[in-house]
Amino acid sequence: MFNRAVSQMEIHMPHVALLSSPGLGHIIPVIELGKRLVLQHNLKLTILVVASQTSEAEDQLMKSVMSDKLCDIVEVAVPDISDLIDANDGIVTRLRVMMRQVCPSLRSVLCSLRPSVLIVDIFGFEALSIAEELKIPKFIYVASHAWFTSLLIYTTVLDRQVQGQYVDQEEPFQIPGCSPVRPEDVFDPMLDRNTREYQEYLRVAFGMLKSDGLLLNSWEDVQHKDLESLRDPDLLGGILKVPVYGIGPLVRPAESNSQDSNRNLFDWLDKQSFESVIFVSFGSGGTLSFEQTTEVAWGLELSQQRFIWVTRPPTAGRADSAFFSTGDGGSQQSDRDDHHPSNFLPEGFLSRTKNIGVVVQQWAPQAALLSHPSVGGFLSHCGWNSTLESLTNGVPMIAWPLYAEQRMNATLLEEELGVAVRPKVLPTKKVVERDETATMVKQIMKLNNNPIRDRARLIQHSALKALSEAGSSFIALSQLAQQCQKCPNQ
Template sequence: MENQQHHMVLLSSPGLGHLIPVIELAKRFVFQHNLKITILALTSTTSHAEKRVLDAAASGGHIDIVEIPTPDISSLIEPDAAVATRLCVMMREGVPGICHALSNMADTATVRPSTLIVDIFGTEALGVAEELKMHKYVFVASHAWFFSLVIHSPTLDKQVEGQYVDQKELLQIPGCTPVRPEDVIDPMLNRNDKQYQEYLAIANGITKGDGVLVNTWECLQQKDLESLRNTNLLGGILNGPVFAVGPIVRESDSKTDQGTEWVTHWLDDQPQESVIYVSFGSGGTMSYEQMTELAWGLELSGQRFIWVLRAPTVDAADAAFFTTGSDGGSKLSKYLPVGFLSRTCNVGVLVSEWAPQIDILRHPSVGGFLSHCGWNSTLESITNGVPMVAWPLYAEQRMNATLLVEELGVAVRPKVLPTKKVVDRYEIASMVREIMVVEEDYCNKEKKKNPIRERVKGIKGSAVEALSKGGSSCTALAQVVARTKE
């Protein structure tokens, strides 16, 4: 590798959903543009998964990892504070540590850092970059429609009276698809909650960057990206250009594998596109009643499955965000219907807590993904050509589900949000079969094409094209690098 002459720093907030895309973006800068990269990471003290991911990133020797001590915020928030509130307060209180780390690099590093890129929870650190005369950018690890809602929220805050969820009309975003009131992101569910004010602060903070990188690509969301770049629509809210640099996804789980190689070995023995993978991410949990219905639904669907199982909870759907969601190692099978394991032993497998998701989704035996619709998981699914059953739980996942089902046509979803009503076994079985089953055309003696599966494979192709040399996302990343070298 040539002598590196340009040093860029990326800042990640706690949570695998934030940390993983930051690391993958860092890899793009290293391997495509030969930059020196340092990642500043505030991590949750309870998350062993975050530690494994950071260790894996550092083990390659190409990226420096600096962990910022997690500040104690227990006296600053209520014990039941929402995840968004906790993240915002944690990142704000972490600014002195971030400042110290950046100043130390400026004084001692062989190559002085010239650029800071923060995720959306780290916008208060942009002021530190300003003081150190660094270029400063914001990385939105989600999609363009979500980003449009975020930056337009201060305007909606002035226009809309009462709670957003009580509105009878769609929430209008200039140039973009309107948002249904029930699909708003979590901080907008209650305008009286502290997380709403923190969210508005994020929206205003993003505008202080020199530009924004979004984890999408031109062909996927052309309309939303065009509206973000239209100064007449936005009224000059943003201070710089919007770069679509996605899809940014992991290449493999091999370095963070936890002895689950047997899962892919099991897949090797299954027919092509015959297995549905079921997982709700690192933070998704569900009630005992819903878990029971899901088990029955999988069994009734008649499809092969891999189910990443986590102990049920009576708390919020994102209760496991800052933890592994572990039940202390007890056997999770006790939460399943009597006889479920014996009846499904030849068609399904259960994995406790964690599975090598990337390796599973890219396996030719996998034909569907029942997912919480976190954007990382969504991109991992569609870039491998795998259709989805959308099961949104929290954060911006309701918007993601709507995008997948209604605009892209690569998923199906329950009639009622899973967070509002238990989805029964028959609806689950029907949804699974809709994306998994390919009907026979007996007249022509051949299988018909599943339209959802065909659409997602087309999108997979557009993602490959965007990331190829000369593709839109490859070009956009090069433009970011060029601007930071000015």
């Protein structure tokens, strides 16, 4: 447990408890929300992090927050769940089991804290019943976008309406007030309705309806239609009856590039031309097959574009197989001999590309890299945190979805926002060959007369405007903070 001294003034502040599921992808947006509640709205904050075994990167992140003396962070340990899950269980099932099993410990913590308000992420919805017991307002923070949220909630209707498997349907799913969703773009748990993963996902969808309001990591200018569909009582079958706040884009600040482990990387980047480097990373949980890794390598080499590539050893298993085993932020694991890129990249690739590219093992300071003026493109798995980090820096993308809701994110980026290109066939269905990869790299890295790059800059300006004091997201979070200010200390 991390803790700090509490000032006399804080005793009289409304106390917000923020609950995060395991994993950097969940902890980062929760912490960024917490920072804004403290710094901009003068609320007292405790962040509750559910973790079975925190990684080095997670520990560093939490210690950084504590060193700023912004809040308390409490780690809530997960009991052994090995007897409750199978080896083939997916991310949603594992997270749901963890969050369910931690409820007794969480109840004890919350009863001790007696917060004024409880905010949970989507996998922690069962903690809302504890808030009911304590008679405090309760909100769900969806660290994703409005279109995602609409499909998630509307699955409670689709589950009754759709016969057979979602992926076998011939027509897109019509979500009232939103863009249709193609069957191939549904979330991973919807790929097979006969699994435990789908049942757990459906429980999450119903759990979304139990809050007093939803906070979304998106903003009005880019998703006004989808946000309004969530707010309209006549849409979504009238099933959502609570306020919806677009408070994004909340992203982590750029990491310091002065650390010894990153100095060589940034020294190289500082010497490159403006927007001449493409950054390649598949997130903290994404992995590629050996064949796909080989094709990506050849594609980068054929493009002759300067690059930074964060590599991970290929796998023959699921694309999300690294989700619960990575995010070490440069631990000893990344130094193991069998993880060295020379063991899985094409023979001679490292020597042939040494003048145009840098290959990094396992982890790199992504936020700092995307904010660097020499980086002009991002080949990404389209996780929403990574997507927002790219959008807020005006960096166009190659959308390469692997798992979870990333296929939907890729469609949003290419077809609605116009800031990305993507392979003709989903990477999870077919290996993307080297020539196509090289073509996409050249397309987004073109500096002049490039509508994708121009659109990315417009979205960046829109994001900055939303977060400004007169912006829609600042106003939305202020409205939430005002509700919290009215809640008495328990």
